[in-house]
Amino acid sequence: MEDKDKKIVSLHLKLMPYLEKYGILLLLVIMILVMHILQPDVFLSWRNVTNVFKQISWQSMLALGVFMVIVTAGIDLSVGSIMMLSLMILAVVAKAGAPWYIVVITPLIAGFLCGLFNGLGITLLRMPHPFIMTLGTLYIFRGTGNLISGGTPISGFTDEVRYLGHGRIDLQWLGLEKSQYLPVSLVLIAIVYIIFWIFLNHSKTGKWIYAIGGNPNAARASGINVNKILVIVYSLCGFLSGIGALILAGRTDSGYPNAGLQSELDAIAACIIGGASFFGGRGTVLGVFAGVMIMGILRNGLNLMDVSSFWQQVLIGSIIVLAVYVDVLRRDLGTRK
Amino acid sequence: MSATTNPLLEAKGITKYFGTITALENVNLKVHAGECLGVVGDNGAGKSTLMKVLSGLYKPSAGSLFFQGKEEILESPRDSQNLGLEMVYQDLALAGNLPIGENIFLGREPTKNLGFLKLLDFNKIKELTNAHLDKLKINVKSADQKVEELSGGQRQAVAIARSTAFNANVVIMDEPTAALAIKEVGKVLDLINSLKKTGVGVIVISHRMDDIFTVCDRVMALFQGTNFAEANLSSTSRDEVIGWIMGKK
Numbered sequence: 001m002e003d004k005d006k007k008i009v010s011l012h013l014k015l016m017p018y019l020e021k022y023g024i025l026l027l028l029v030i031m032i033l034v035m036h037i038l039q040p041d042v043f044l045s046w047r048n049v050t051n052v053f054k055q056i057s058w059q060s061m062l063a064l065g066v067f068m069v070i071v072t073a074g075i076d077l078s079v080g081s082i083m084m085l086s087l088m089i090l091a092v093v094a095k096a097g098a099p100w101y102i103v104v105i106t107p108l109i110a111g112f113l114c115g116l117f118n119g120l121g122i123t124l125l126r127m128p129h130p131f132i133m134t135l136g137t138l139y140i141f142r143g144t145g146n147l148i149s150g151g152t153p154i155s156g157f158t159d160e161v162r163y164l165g166h167g168r169i170d171l172q173w174l175g176l177e178k179s180q181y182l183p184v185s186l187v188l189i190a191i192v193y194i195i196f197w198i199f200l201n202h203s204k205t206g207k208w209i210y211a212i213g214g215n216p217n218a219a220r221a222s223g224i225n226v227n228k229i230l231v232i233v234y235s236l237c238g239f240l241s242g243i244g245a246l247i248l249a250g251r252t253d254s255g256y257p258n259a260g261l262q263s264e265l266d267a268i269a270a271c272i273i274g275g276a277s278f279f280g281g282r283g284t285v286l287g288v289f290a291g292v293m294i295m296g297i298l299r300n301g302l303n304l305m306d307v308s309s310f311w312q313q314v315l316i317g318s319i320i321v322l323a324v325y326v327d328v329l330r331r332d333l334g335t336r337k
Numbered sequence: 338m339s340a341t342t343n344p345l346l347e348a349k350g351i352t353k354y355f356g357t358i359t360a361l362e363n364v365n366l367k368v369h370a371g372e373c374l375g376v377v378g379d380n381g382a383g384k385s386t387l388m389k390v391l392s393g394l395y396k397p398s399a400g401s402l403f404f405q406g407k408e409e410i411l412e413s414p415r416d417s418q419n420l421g422l423e424m425v426y427q428d429l430a431l432a433g434n435l436p437i438g439e440n441i442f443l444g445r446e447p448t449k450n451l452g453f454l455k456l457l458d459f460n461k462i463k464e465l466t467n468a469h470l471d472k473l474k475i476n477v478k479s480a481d482q483k484v485e486e487l488s489g490g491q492r493q494a495v496a497i498a499r500s501t502a503f504n505a506n507v508v509i510m511d512e513p514t515a516a517l518a519i520k521e522v523g524k525v526l527d528l529i530n531s532l533k534k535t536g537v538g539v540i541v542i543s544h545r546m547d548d549i550f551t552v553c554d555r556v557m558a559l560f561q562g563t564n565f566a567e568a569n570l571s572s573t574s575r576d577e578v579i580g581w582i583m584g585k586k
Contacts, residue, residue, distance in 0.1 A: 198454075198456075202456040202457050203454075203455070203456065203457065204446050204448065204455070204457065207435075207439060207443075207446060207457060208443075208444070210432070210434060210435065211432045211435060211439075211443055213434065214432030214433055214434035214435055215430070215431065215432040215433060215434075217426075217428070217430055218430040218431050218432045218440075218443065219432065219443070219444075220394070220414065221392070221394065221414055221424065221426060221430040222414065222430070222443040222444035222445075223413060223414040223415030223418050223444045223445075224443070224444050225413070281432065281433075281434035281435075282434060
């Protein structure tokens with residue numbers, strides 16, 4: 001009997017790494033199948049699939065940034081506000097008549113600087129937890145965004161500025177119809193995610209980000225400048241929020257005061273659903289992508305079925321709790337006590 | 338111990354305050370190549386603080402460090418690593434979420450160039466890890482195993498492997514056998530003896546008289562943050578050293 005138990009446990013241990021890596025993809029595939037069965041004509045149509053990708057495009061940038069922060073066992077509550085502030089700066093600069101290449105760069109720089117501000121605050125002011133610093137900047141950045149725009153929407157950007165969020169790659173040369181285009185934002189998601197996958201898994205800095213999440217004392221004792229890495233992580237998170245702002249500018253053709261309101265919570269939810277652990281050091285870029293997709297598909301699918309958005313909230317909340325419970329079980333099985 | 342050659346590592350007049358608390362006061366220490374120095378003392382005597390000063394993790398409030406007779410200022414653990422001063426911490430300082438190999442090379446990972454990109458060379462990490470673990474006769478299932486899946490003894494072995502992977506000159510160990518099974522203690526002590534033979538200076542901080550009297554050549558006692566007593570192993574006894582720990586001469 002005992003032997004049998006041991007065998008089952010060791011089988012679990014062997015399966016663990018695979019479940020940890022690909023389990024979330026399994027859930028995603030199941031969701032897609034269920035949605036397809038429920039909405040066979042619409043859900044997997046070209047139009048709807050590209051729609052999902054367009055809808056998740058800017059959220060996926062925020063989620064990726066927050067993910068990196070969560071890997072260090074930190075948190076960034078300000079990404080939605082960073083995106084809003086970057087968007088407002090973009091709008092003001094565009095209205096001032098700056099050439100498109102300046103307009104396109106401004107949100108990226110603004111986002112980066114906001115993230116840098118977070119990182120320096122957390123490390124230099126020795127905040128007891130990043131939660132506090134970024135909770136503060138959640139208000140500061142959104143307030144600043146409203147101050148510079150006067151709290152009113154600013155609309156109307158040129159096509160170049162809108163390209164990343166609104167652009168279409170024509171596929172008629174492949175023999176497809178005109179409606180079967182590739183959104184530029186989809187290509188952008190793929191490129192950004194691949195770059196950050198390489199960065200996190202194959203560069204020294206990326207490995208150190210995971211090490212800091214695993215044991216900051218070990219990282220420090222290994223001669224890693226933990227504060228410097230944290231500043232880099234929060235800056236990159238801000239930069240990604242800036243890309244989010246640029247995409248959103250393209251999608252909505254407008255800078256508006258409520259942009260990205262509460263989207264930091266969506267970003268955190270996507271990371272947690274995707275298998276990132278609040279304890280730090282755990283999670284994959286692929287998982288975050290799956291997390292973003294799961295939330296996007298859930299919203300899209302429920303919309304198609306005309307389910308009220310209140311039920312969507314209930315469902316997404318339930319998935320978060322369930323996903324973290326799975327995380328708890330995984331830790332119980334995967335580590336020695 | 339020869340008085341004619343320079344010590345490999347020497348600390349003079351080390352003082353460390355934490356706010357109003359004096360953790361170390363005017364502490365001196367030296368270790369020669371191929372020598373093992375035992376550091377004993379009661380809890381709170383300042384052993385771990387002294388070690389963290391030697392590793393560059395704490396900056397001393399006063400006093401200086403000399404490596405091969407030359408004064409050195411350690412701003413960070415990276416500085417001490419560059420001198421070949423390596424630490425094995427009591428809490429082991431390993432990242433449980435990373436595999437054995439990546440822990441051993443953490444902060445000093447080998448890379449390969451892919452165009453303009455500098456990427457981690459995982460094959461080399463694995464290769465070097467296996468070779469190094471073999472050299473130290475440390476058995477683990479695979480260099481890819483995560484550290485959080487290892488036993489206490491295996492983790493200690495990884496920590497020691499980590500400290501010796503980069504041509505260490507001085508290895509400082511904080512309670513290297515405290516968490517180990519009896520069988521594993523012998524292995525760690527053997528490891529210390531073989532390090533000495535290669536000319537490495539070893540500093541062992543330990544409560545266990547057995548460890549001190551098996552591997553050390555000299556023993557010094559700290560008491561309430563100060564140098565209390567010091568002697569060659571051949572000219573002292575267990576009872577005397579235990580007395581020092583209690584503050585009795």
